[in-house]
Amino acid sequence: MVQGSFDRAIQGVDGVFHTASPAHLIDPCIKGTLNVLGSCTKASSVRRVVLTSSCSSIRCRDDVQRVSPLNESHWSDLEHCKRNNLWYAYAKTVAEKEAWKIAEESGIDLVVVNPAFVVGPLLAPQPTSSLRLILTIVKGLRGEYPNTTLGFVHIDDVIAAHILAMEESKASGRLICSSTVAHWSEIIEMLRAKYPSYPFEDRCGSQKGQDNPHSMNSNKIIQLGLSPLKPLDEMFDDCIKSFQDKGFL
Numbered sequence: 001m002v003q004g005s006f007d008r009a010i011q012g013v014d015g016v017f018h019t020a021s022p023a024h025l026i027d028p029c030i031k032g033t034l035n036v037l038g039s040c041t042k043a044s045s046v047r048r049v050v051l052t053s054s055c056s057s058i059r060c061r062d063d064v065q066r067v068s069p070l071n072e073s074h075w076s077d078l079e080h081c082k083r084n085n086l087w088y089a090y091a092k093t094v095a096e097k098e099a100w101k102i103a104e105e106s107g108i109d110l111v112v113v114n115p116a117f118v119v120g121p122l123l124a125p126q127p128t129s130s131l132r133l134i135l136t137i138v139k140g141l142r143g144e145y146p147n148t149t150l151g152f153v154h155i156d157d158v159i160a161a162h163i164l165a166m167e168e169s170k171a172s173g174r175l176i177c178s179s180t181v182a183h184w185s186e187i188i189e190m191l192r193a194k195y196p197s198y199p200f201e202d203r204c205g206s207q208k209g210q211d212n213p214h215s216m217n218s219n220k221i222i223q224l225g226l227s228p229l230k231p232l233d234e235m236f237d238d239c240i241k242s243f244q245d246k247g248f249l
């Protein structure tokens with residue numbers, strides 16, 4: 001959060017991945033991005049910066065269904081985010097727009113990965129924010145599941161996408177990384193059939209603004225060389241197995 005605090009870490013570095021972002025705080029998400037990009041502009045060694053944005057900076061808009069399939073030219077509408085209290089989407093959209101502004105002004109070679117909701121095995125000892133959400137839905141600890149239709153993607157594909165974004169000289173602009181789009185009710189139906197012993201949430205939340213059907217176009221990153229994206233059943237099977245292996249389920 002302190003301006004210049006990444007200067008020393010970035011000096012002499014060829015490539016920077018900026019992935020850190022708090023899940024529900026606007027200021028640290030935007031300021032963190034500005035700080036890292038600011039330090040990158042000072043370090044003459046940096047050849048490319050890869051920023052982890054999100055499909056949340058693409059799909060949150062009133063007309064999502066009409067303009068589908070969504071591609072890299074689409075942006076979430078900040079007024080739509082404010083009206084529906086979609087503050088994560090708001091922060092990710094503003095942060096990504098600011099990053100593009102800095103890149104344009106400073107000439108940084110910025111490539112942005114826009115992952116859908118990330119699913120798969122735990123890589124760290126504690127679940128990420130998205131895996132915590134899945135865990136509470138499977139265990140029935142939330143009281144409801146989100147009234148959201150969104151894309152899902154396997155963590156392996158997100159990692160491969162970041163490496164491609166950094167290493168492939170032809171990579172540029174934004175890169176959507178999203179497998180199937182589904183409503184949470186469909187995910188729960190799929191999981192309940194396979195794992196009937198878990199309680200699962202059965203009440204849908206009432207929040208509006210993210211429930212419209214839509215589709216995401218990941219052709220750009222596939223054409224760049226990413227293998228076909230793993231399907232829903234594989235990413236959720238890997239996730240549940242990992243929860244079981246690590247004692248979370």
Ligand SMILES: NC(=O)c1ccc[n+]([C@@H]2O[C@H](COP(=O)([O-])OP(=O)(O)OC[C@H]3O[C@@H](n4cnc5c(N)ncnc54)[C@H](OP(=O)(O)O)[C@@H]3O)[C@@H](O)[C@H]2O)c1
Binds near residue numbers: 028032052116127130
């Ligand atoms: N998970 C998804 O479904 C998903 C989907 C699309 C995009 N993304 C994006 O992918 C990135 C990683 O997401 P994630 O799910 O792994 O998130 P996460 O589980 O919430 O972890 C966020 C990470 O960022 C770090 N962080 C947050 N604020 C920071 C700050 N001010 N300074 C330094 N580190 C900070 C956190 O460090 P601490 O552990 O120390 O708090 C944590 O390691 C984020 O940019 C997120 O927006 C995630």
